[in-house]
Amino acid sequence: GSTIGILGGGQLGRMMALAGSNLGYRFVALDPAPDAPCGQVSAQITAAYDDREAARELAKRADVITYEFENVDAGVAAMLMEESYVPQGSELLYTTQHRLREKRAIEASGVRVAPYAEIRSEQELREAVAKLGIPSVLKTATGGYDGKGQWVIRSEAEIGQAYAELSRSGVELVLEQFIRFDKELSVIAARSPQGEIQTFPVAENIHVDNILHLSIVPARVAERVQEEARQLAMRIAEGLNVVGLIAVEMFLTSGGELFVNELAPRPHNSGHYTMEACRTSQFEQHVRAVCNLPLGGTELLTPVVMVNVLGEHVEPLLARMAVADDAAKRLGVEPKIHLYGKSEAITKRKMGHVNVLAPDVDAALAWIAETTIWRV
Numbered sequence: 491g492s493t494i495g496i497l498g499g500g501q502l503g504r505m506m507a508l509a510g511s512n513l514g515y516r517f518v519a520l521d522p523a524p525d526a527p528c529g530q531v532s533a534q535i536t537a538a539y540d541d542r543e544a545a546r547e548l549a550k551r552a553d554v555i556t557y558e559f560e561n562v563d564a565g566v567a568a569m570l571m572e573e574s575y576v577p578q579g580s581e582l583l584y585t586t587q588h589r590l591r592e593k594r595a596i597e598a599s600g601v602r603v604a605p606y607a608e609i610r611s612e613q614e615l616r617e618a619v620a621k622l623g624i625p626s627v628l629k630t631a632t633g634g635y636d637g638k639g640q641w642v643i644r645s646e647a648e649i650g651q652a653y654a655e656l657s658r659s660g661v662e663l664v665l666e667q668f669i670r671f672d673k674e675l676s677v678i679a680a681r682s683p684q685g686e687i688q689t690f691p692v693a694e695n696i697h698v699d700n701i702l703h704l705s706i707v708p709a710r711v712a713e714r715v716q717e718e719a720r721q722l723a724m725r726i727a728e729g730l731n732v733v734g735l736i737a738v739e740m741f742l743t744s745g746g747e748l749f750v751n752e753l754a755p756r757p758h759n760s761g762h763y764t765m766e767a768c769r770t771s772q773f774e775q776h777v778r779a780v781c782n783l784p785l786g787g788t789e790l791l792t793p794v795v796m797v798n799v800l801g802e803h804v805e806p807l808l809a810r811m812a813v814a815d816d817a818a819k820r821l822g823v824e825p826k827i828h829l830y831g832k833s834e835a836i837t838k839r840k841m842g843h844v845n846v847l848a849p850d851v852d853a854a855l856a857w858i859a860e861t862t863i864w865r866v
């Protein structure tokens with residue numbers, strides 16, 4: 491069988507390797523942590539992500555190279571392209587690493603993003619706030635995740651401070667209009683090197699402190715909105731010449747309009763529900779796409795709610811197993827627990843997730859509330 495090299499050895503790599511093993515592939519992950527989640531189930535090269543020597547070693551040991559995070563060093567990506575097969579290419583990384591480039595690419599595919607402006611000085615920020623209105627959201631163009639590198643400007647008096655704070659990092663900034671969304675949705679699309687595209691069902695996402703808490707599927711929105719969300723993800727997958735997965739995060743307004751927030755060219759937390767709830771999981775689909783196999787079916791087999799297990803949830807989850815099981819039987823739901831093998835349960839750290847399979851999403855939500863594991 492062939493070997494797939496993964497840049498990054500976190501939980502996304504781990505679940506990719508577990509799914510790909512069933513198709514006969516071997517895996518080797520590059521990660522600086524000696525006990526990384528992926529390395530526990532695959533081979534591992536332990537080194538910094540931008541270590542050229544280690545990347546060369548990865549290229550030597552793998553027939554195909556993919557990644558599980560998008561901030562791969564451009565030089566390393568270029569080198570890997572020379573020395574191995576990187577079906578996703580480097581263009582997709584280059585685009586999605588930078589919010590401005592990403593927004594331009596989304597617009598070029600004919601899809602709407604929230605109105606935005608490039609910010610190169612405090613003066614430009616003042617002008618842009620005047621134009622886009624208050625509140626608006628100042629973001630670093632690169633490197634942000636879980637809401638880090640963002641500032642919601644709620645009054646003119648905050649402009650100076652917001653600029654000083656975010657410009658300190660030295661990276662480019664972008665201001666976005668604040669979208670008063672009704673719901674946050676996401677769609678994951680997969681595209682093969684020949685251009686075959688499949689989209690997964692729309693997820694309705696609920697964040698707590700800017701970290702994903704729940705993905706609810708089917709999303710509680712009109713059929714027409716779901717259809718449009720999947721169409722828009724397909725247009726982006728085509729427009730950006732995606733190979734592998736692309737996760738599309740979007741806002742739905744009360745007027746029924748969809749605006750894309752951001753993209754991720756990899757498996758996405760909001761797609762973990764696919765592991766038991768869809769005919770094919772997002773991880774298997776990614777492996778199929780980068781290995782040029784026919785894509786799998788994406789039908790939803792059952793309603794599901796995915797709930798994240800953060801560091802602070804691990805103890806209550808283990809302590810209330812029996813209570814949770816009683817509640818599950820009473821409500822007719824089946825909670826499927828996934829843990830990533832991380833030893834330190836640090837607050838806010840993603841340790842695992844539970845896919846609550848249920849006759850309907852209300853039953854799954856009732857189970858989550860009744861267990862009191864997640865107090866939000």
Ligand code: ATP
Nearest residue numbers: 604627634635636637638666667668669697700752
């Ligand atoms: P992730 O962990 O998903 O990569 P991130 O740090 O890249 O997060 P975003 O997804 O851009 O950040 O924003 C985080 C959250 O902040 C969004 O899910 C949304 O709830 C809110 N948000 C971001 N931009 C806007 C906006 N323009 N209008 C309203 N809310 C926004």
Ligand code: MG
Nearest residue numbers: 634635636752
């Ligand atoms: Mg992001």
Ligand code: MG
Nearest residue numbers: 636739751752
């Ligand atoms: Mg996001």
